[in-house]
Every structure is written in C-alpha cells, then in structure tokens.
Amino acid sequence: MVRDGCSQWLEADGPEKDVVVSSRVRLARNLAGYPFVHKARADEREQIIEVVRGVLNGIGGDIGTGSRESGGGVEWVDLCELPKLERGLLVERHLISKQHSKGSQPRGVAVSSSDESLSIMVNEEDHLRIQVLQPGIALDNALEEIGRVDDHIEAQLDIAYSPRFGYLTACPTNVGTGLRVSAMLHLPGLRLSGEIEKVRKAAKAMNIAVRGFYGEGSDVAGDFYQLSNQVTLGKSEQDILGSFAGQFLPDIVEYERSARRSMLDSRRLVVEDQVFRALGTLTHARQLKADEVLDLLSYLRFGVCTGVIDMPLDVVGKLVLLTQPSHLQRLCGARLDQAERRVERACLVRKTLSEAGV
Amino acid sequence: MVRDGCSQWLEADGPEKDVVVSSRVRLARNLAGYPFVHKARADEREQIIEVVRGVLNGIGGDIGTGSRESGGGVEWVDLCELPKLERGLLVERHLISKQHSKGSQPRGVAVSSSDESLSIMVNEEDHLRIQVLQPGIALDNALEEIGRVDDHIEAQLDIAYSPRFGYLTACPTNVGTGLRVSAMLHLPGLRLSGEIEKVRKAAKAMNIAVRGFYGEGSDVAGDFYQLSNQVTLGKSEQDILGSFAGQFLPDIVEYERSARRSMLDSRRLVVEDQVFRALGTLTHARQLKADEVLDLLSYLRFGVCTGVIDMPLDVVGKLVLLTQPSHLQRLCGARLDQAERRVERACLVRKTLSEAGV
Numbered sequence: 001m002v003r004d005g006c007s008q009w010l011e012a013d014g015p016e017k018d019v020v021v022s023s024r025v026r027l028a029r030n031l032a033g034y035p036f037v038h039k040a041r042a043d044e045r046e047q048i049i050e051v052v053r054g055v056l057n058g059i060g061g062d063i064g065t066g067s068r069e070s071g072g073g074v075e076w077v078d079l080c081e082l083p084k085l086e087r088g089l090l091v092e093r094h095l096i097s098k099q100h101s102k103g104s105q106p107r108g109v110a111v112s113s114s115d116e117s118l119s120i121m122v123n124e125e126d127h128l129r130i131q132v133l134q135p136g137i138a139l140d141n142a143l144e145e146i147g148r149v150d151d152h153i154e155a156q157l158d159i160a161y162s163p164r165f166g167y168l169t170a171c172p173t174n175v176g177t178g179l180r181v182s183a184m185l186h187l188p189g190l191r192l193s194g195e196i197e198k199v200r201k202a203a204k205a206m207n208i209a210v211r212g213f214y215g216e217g218s219d220v221a222g223d224f225y226q227l228s229n230q231v232t233l234g235k236s237e238q239d240i241l242g243s244f245a246g247q248f249l250p251d252i253v254e255y256e257r258s259a260r261r262s263m264l265d266s267r268r269l270v271v272e273d274q275v276f277r278a279l280g281t282l283t284h285a286r287q288l289k290a291d292e293v294l295d296l297l298s299y300l301r302f303g304v305c306t307g308v309i310d311m312p313l314d315v316v317g318k319l320v321l322l323t324q325p326s327h328l329q330r331l332c333g334a335r336l337d338q339a340e341r342r343v344e345r346a347c348l349v350r351k352t353l354s355e356a357g358v
Numbered sequence: 359m360v361r362d363g364c365s366q367w368l369e370a371d372g373p374e375k376d377v378v379v380s381s382r383v384r385l386a387r388n389l390a391g392y393p394f395v396h397k398a399r400a401d402e403r404e405q406i407i408e409v410v411r412g413v414l415n416g417i418g419g420d421i422g423t424g425s426r427e428s429g430g431g432v433e434w435v436d437l438c439e440l441p442k443l444e445r446g447l448l449v450e451r452h453l454i455s456k457q458h459s460k461g462s463q464p465r466g467v468a469v470s471s472s473d474e475s476l477s478i479m480v481n482e483e484d485h486l487r488i489q490v491l492q493p494g495i496a497l498d499n500a501l502e503e504i505g506r507v508d509d510h511i512e513a514q515l516d517i518a519y520s521p522r523f524g525y526l527t528a529c530p531t532n533v534g535t536g537l538r539v540s541a542m543l544h545l546p547g548l549r550l551s552g553e554i555e556k557v558r559k560a561a562k563a564m565n566i567a568v569r570g571f572y573g574e575g576s577d578v579a580g581d582f583y584q585l586s587n588q589v590t591l592g593k594s595e596q597d598i599l600g601s602f603a604g605q606f607l608p609d610i611v612e613y614e615r616s617a618r619r620s621m622l623d624s625r626r627l628v629v630e631d632q633v634f635r636a637l638g639t640l641t642h643a644r645q646l647k648a649d650e651v652l653d654l655l656s657y658l659r660f661g662v663c664t665g666v667i668d669m670p671l672d673v674v675g676k677l678v679l680l681t682q683p684s685h686l687q688r689l690c691g692a693r694l695d696q697a698e699r700r701v702e703r704a705c706l707v708r709k710t711l712s713e714a715g716v
Binding site for chain 1: 627628630631634635637638639640641642643644645701704
C-alpha cells in the first residue's frame with residue numbers, strides 16, 4: 001500500500017506550494033451506543049472496528065475523489081497485525097498519529113489506496129478520526145471532500161451527536177464540529193529574519209496552535225510549522241475555515257514571501273551562501289542525522305522556491321519523506337540502528353541529488 | 359617576479375610531504391662597522407643595502423642551486439618602492455616577514471628568481487637575514503645550500519663575529535650560529551585525536567618553539583604548525599640540526615602518521631564525513647573567510663594524504679597560497695575589501711576544485 005517514494009501530499013504540486021506544504025482537515029466522530037475508546041473493552045473496540053469497516057466499501061470510488069483523480073476505494077490496515085516498521089511508515093506519511101501506532105488494543109486505519117489523501121483512524125482517541133490531506137493550500141477542497149466521506153458514514157452509522165453541543169468527542173476540545181483544520185507551512189524566511197515569534201504571537205491571539213513537523217508534541221524542525229485551529233465548540237465549520245484559511249493563512253503566506261523577498265534584496269549573498277553550503281553538505285556528507293537533514297533540506301527547499309537553486313521541488317519533498325527512519329529502513333530492506341541509518345540517509349541523499357543533477 | 363599560483367616550497371613535492379609542508383633554515387648576519395638596524399640612521403641603512411647588493415651578483419648561478427635545478431641569480435626588491443599589495447604577496451609567500459613589509463626605512467629583499475627558495479632580507483632585525491625554504495623535509499639540503507650562500511657573502515663582506523660568542527646579532531637569542539631551522543608541519547591527525555598538546559609539551563622540553571602559519575605571533579590555522587629551534591648560542595650548526603631534524607622531526611612525523619592511521623582504523627566513517635563535508639563546503643560556499651578556508655583546506659589536505667579523496671596534493675597547496683588576501687587581490691587585479699575578498703575567495707576555490715575534477 002505504501003508506495004516507495006511517493007506520498008502525494010508531500011510531493012505533488014499544490015497551490016502556494018512555495019510556502020504551504022500541505023493542508024489537512026480532520027473530523028472526530030464517535031459511534032452512539034459505544035463507550036469512548038479509552039473506556040472501551042477490547043471486545044467493544046473489535047465491534048467498533050467491525051461496524052466501521054462495514055461502511056468503508058462505498059468510500060473511494062464516488063466518495064473521496066473531490067477535484068483530483070482518485071482510484072478505487074480505501075484499504076483497511078489492522079495496526080495490531082502490522083509490524084512496527086510498517087506502522088512507522090504510516091506515521092511518517094502522516095496517515096496515522098504516533099499514539100495510534102503504539103499500543104496493543106484493537107485499532108486500525110483505512111487509507112485511500114490511490115493517493116493516500118484520505119485516512120480514517122479507528123479507535124484512536126475517538127472511534128473515528130477522518131482526515132483529508134492535500135498538497136499546497138487546499139482547505140476548501142479538503143473540507144468538501146471530507147464532507148462527502150462524513151455524509152457517507154453518517155448515512156449508515158448512528159453518530160454521537162448532541163443538539164446543544166454538536167458532535168460528542170472523547171476530549172472536550174473537539175466537541176462541536178469535531179473539525180480541525182491545519183496547514184503545514186515552510187517558513188524559512190520568517191525564521192531567518194527573526195520574525196517567526198510574531199507569527200507565534202499572532203497565532204496565539206487567534207487561538208491557532210503552532211506545532212512541529214509531526215504535530216502535537218513534536219519540535220519544529222527544518223522550519224516546518226504545523227498550524228491548526230484550537231476551538232471547535234460554538235463555531236460552524238465555515239467559521240473555522242473562514243478565519244483560518246480565509247484570513248490567517250493568506251496573511252502568513254504573504255508575510256513569508258515578503259520576508260524572503262526582502263532577504264534576497266538586502267542579503268542575497270548571505271542567503272545564497274547558506275543555501276549552497278546546505279547543498280554542499282547534503283551532496284558530500286557521509287552521515288546525516290534526522291534533525292540535521294530536515295534543517296539542510298529546509299535550506300534547499302528555500303533555495304528552490306526562491307530560484308537560487310534550479311531543481312524540481314518534488315525532489316526535496318521526496319527526500320523529506322524518504323530520509324525518515326522507517327522509510328529509510330524500508331528502502332534498505334533491513335532494520336538499521338541509528339548509526340547505520342545516518343550512513344544510509346547520507347547515501348540516499350547523495351544518490352537522489354546526483355540523479356536530480358545537482 | 360612573483361609568479362601567479364606558483365610558490366615552489368608550498369606546491370612542489372618534497373620528502374615526507376604528507377606531514378612536512380616545508381623546511382626552512384635562516385642565518386642572521388650583520389656587517390661589521392655598522393650599527394645594528396634599529397640603531398642605524400637612514401643613510402647608514404642605505405649604505406648597508408648598497409654593500410649587500412654589491413655581492414648579490416654571484417649568487418644564484420653557481421651558488422644557491424644545491425640539488426635542485428635553479429635558474430639565474432637573485433632579484434633585488436626595494437621594499438620602500440613596492441606597493442603594499444606586492445609586499446603582502448611576499449609575506450604570503452614567506453619570502454619576507456610581516457615586520458619587514460611594514461615601515462618606511464630603507465630596506466629590501468633579494469629573492470632567487472627561479473624558484474623563490476632563497477631570500478635575503480636586508481635591514482630587517484639584522485642587516486642580513488638569509489633564508490632557504492624547501493618543500494617537504496629537506497633541512498640537510500637547505501643547510502648545505504644556505505652555507506654556500508653564506509660562504510659567498512662572507513668571502514666578500516666583513517661580518518660581525520666574536521670568537522667567544524660567534525656571530526653577533528641584534529637580538530641575543532640569535533647570537534652564536536645565527537641559525538634557525540624550522541619546519542612547517544601539517545598535524546590534523548594529532549589535533550583531531552587531541553594529542554597535539556603532547557607535541558607542544560615535548561617541543562617545550564626541547565626548546566623548540568611552536569608557532570602558527572605565519573611564524574612569530576601568528577595563530578595556528580588549518581592545523582599548520584611552524585616548529586623551530588630556540589637556542590643558537592653555544593651550539594654548532596650540526597648540533598642544532600641534529601636534535602631538531604635528526605630526532606624531533608622524524609618522531610613527530612611518525613606520531614602524526616600513527617594518529618592518522620589509528621583514526622582511520624577506528625573512526626574511518628567520522629573522518630571521511632569530516633573530509634567530505636569540508637569538500638562540500640569548499641565546492642559550494644559563496645563566501646569564505648580566510649581562517650575558515652585554511653581550516654577547510656586542512657581537512658582536504660588530510661583527506662588527500664590519507665587517500666580518502668583522490669586529487670593532486672599540489673592543488674591544495676596552491677589554494678592555501680592563492681586564497682590569502684594579497685594573492686587574491688593580485689589575481690583579481692583589484693583592491694578588494696574584506697567582504698569582496700570572501701566572495702572572490704569562494705569563487706576561486708570553486709573554480710580551482712572544479713578544474714581539478716573534484
């Protein structure tokens with residue numbers, strides 16, 4: 001299912017791809033008549049899985065295609081049976097959360113097999129966590145798509161809903177629409193110009209969370225920032241989308257572009273030097289740490305987006321994904337310890353960049 | 359006179375070139391009947407120059423050829439007339455000292471025009487400072503050569519000499535033979551393995567001074583260490599040469615080689631990574647500071663000498679020389695400020711390494 005070197009959201013071209021890596025919407029849903037996941041017994045969890053799997057068939061063909069081409073259906077993955085390395089692949093492709101990859105309780109995920117844009121985690125924090133992930137800035141489109149999936153599911157299942165509060169969820173922060181919209185932004189310009197703190201403050205004032213490359217609890221690495229709404233209760237889906245995608249995101253995109261322009265105008269030499277040094281290290285190092293490679297690839301992405309380096313942007317996206325530990329081990333076809341991964345990571349980067357002609 | 363990109367001692371192959379960059383001997387001599395330089399009036403200095411220039415003619419053809427091929431004669435350079443940039447070139451080529459390049463008093467230098475292996479500074483600290491510089495470890499050879507030059511000069515000039523103390527010099531540390539022998543060593547193995555302090559201690563115990571790339575008062579850069587004898591009084595030339603070249607130097611050479619071998623045996627990956635990262639920075643940076651380039655070239659030299667990188671060693675030597683400020687400006691044909699030099703330095707390094715096929 002996981003195709004080597006291909007995760008559509010990270011590699012494909014998308015609107016505003018120079019700043020917005022990907023857009024994500026997710027809905028938290030729970031089946032009425034079952035305890036929340038953390039209160040459910042193993043047999044209840046099994047039942048939940050069975051119920052959900054019963055309605056997955058219709059998804060993918062008609063449902064979940066949206067504006068993009070999409071092949072047939074979703075594929076079910078039983079996470080209890082899946083080896084650790086394969087679970088790691090799903091985390092790195094942002095198809096399941098870290099928490100969902102761990103543990104031994106019955107749980108799984110359904111993934112759209114064509115492009116991995118849709119994933120439905122079952123028995124994560126809520127019974128259902130439906131996610132649509134798209135390259136670039138595409139929240140309207142993603143919301144439309146996830147709406148179709150949700151409609152399909154709700155037409156067949158009894159979902160926990162309160163007329164007063166809205167959708168009921170395991171954690172109160174998700175009650176209401178159960179909607180979280182987020183975007184993965186690449187903000188090297190604002191970080192290098194020292195203005196990233198202003199973004200953090202503006203985000204805080206608007207109840208927007210700023211997280212790292214792997215969402216909740218992860219550190220910022222490689223200038224990748226995941227921004228998402230915090231409040232779901234008492235707001236409509238359009239309210240949430242409007243203030244985030246309609247106002248905040250376009251402002252940040254313009255702010256980042258302006259920082260890049262101003263750096264290139266006033267300090268082109270410094271920027272070029274940093275970008276090319278990063279390229280020099282990437283093309284020559286014999287061992288690369290996971291954090292370091294993200295930082296170096298960030299400079300490379302910055303260089304490509306600003307025209308300093310001439311190479312396809314999707315090569316950078318591909319490297320961001322393939323240099324992660326699980327992907328690396330999958331590519332090598334062997335379990336590797338940390339030291340071995342650093343060597344293989346450096347090999348992969350040199351080979352990929354050499355093939356890309358840089 | 360100063361041929362672009364060519365300083366024989368730094369570029370040519372020499373014995374033990376992997377560790378010993380160059381060997382140098384110098385004699386301090388003073389004319390009898392004239393005050394020492396720091397006590398001499400301008401007209402006396404002029405007279406000293408005139409006297410010395412009168413005996414330079416015979417040097418170079420027969421004298422000063424030693425074992426190596428050598429073209430005709432020495433060339434006289436009046437340092438008062440020479441522009442600052444050109445004086446800088448002579449300093450960077452180790453043909454005159456920094457002190458000698460400064461000031462406004464009558465002074466000059468005679469340089470063997472074929473290979474720059476011989477230089478005679480006039481009115482530096484002493485009336486005459488005769489120097490022979492050779493690539494690799496070649497102190498015996500250099501001593502033989504400088505002896506011929508000294509014999510030629512002493513046959514025609516009355517040199518200040520005391521039967522009790524030996525040759526008289528402006529500074530008591532040079533009284534006696536007036537001989538200083540030194541070697542420029544490249545010791546990346548001992549520095550990286552943390553054993554360089556032992557060398558310093560051993561040197562101190564043997565009255566051997568450890569200095570940087572530009573001798574007295576200069577910092578160590580790029581793992582280049584200039585080692586020289588401290589004591590000249592009460593010792594014969596053969597005593598000095600024997601303990602330094604016969605005992606201390608070969609020990610250090612073996613110590614450095616053993617450090618390199620042991621690093622490559624036990625930490626080959628780390629070494630290769632450091633060497634290739636340095637190469638990556640050298641081939642990609644858009645600006646390079648003078649200190650940084652020496653450090654990076656040191657890794658490169660280390661890589662070439664240990665077989666990690668396949669390229670001619672003389673390219674590294676050439677870069678060590680040509681990236682110095684005066685050479686860089688001479689190559690560019692313009693006075694450059696520090697920022698401009700960093701850019702031109704990076705350009706030169708990229709171009710040179712690209713031409714060398716690395």
